[in-house]
Amino acid sequence: MVSHSWDFLFCQLPDRDRIEEVSKNIDQNGSFVDDGKALLHDKISAEELWACTSCNACTETCPINIDPLSIIVELRRFMVMENSEAPMELNLMMTNLENNGAPWQFNQADKLNWATED
Numbered sequence: 807m808v809s810h811s812w813d814f815l816f817c818q819l820p821d822r823d824r825i826e827e828v829s830k831n832i833d834q835n836g837s838f839v840d841d842g843k844a845l846l847h848d849k850i851s852a853e854e855l856w857a858c859t860s861c862n863a864c865t866e867t868c869p870i871n872i873d874p875l876s877i878i879v880e881l882r883r884f885m886v887m888e889n890s891e892a893p894m895e896l897n898l899m900m901t902n903l904e905n906n907g908a909p910w911q912f913n914q915a916d917k918l919n920w921a922t923e924d
């Protein structure tokens with residue numbers, strides 16, 4: 807099991823801020839009233855989402871068995887599949903996979919050219 811400080815846990819997910827916000831909402835209204843905010847973009851920016859290295863530390867050390875990494879992966883999947891919102895480098899790599907069958911920008915037939923170059 808990987809151990810990390812609590813500051814490192816949930817490094818991408820602003821859970822504590824959201825819990826405080828929901829708590830204030832309930833205090834003010836008596837019960838939770840939908841604030842119209844979505845997890846993606848309102849609470850977690852695309853930059854934060856793509857900054858996750860998938861190290862799985864947050865999942866391994868979560869005291870209440872939440873799996874933040876699966877949420878992050880599903881949000882990324884949603885962004886790519888539904889909104890075509892992937893970082894430019896990733897879009898380029900996926901285009902190359904489609905066209906060349908490899909992540910690089912050259913044809914598969916040319917992949918051994920390096921061996922004969924001077």
Ligand code: SF4
Nearest residue numbers: 858859860861862864
């Ligand atoms: S899996 Fe992502 S969110 Fe979880 S601790 Fe690692 S870098 Fe942070």
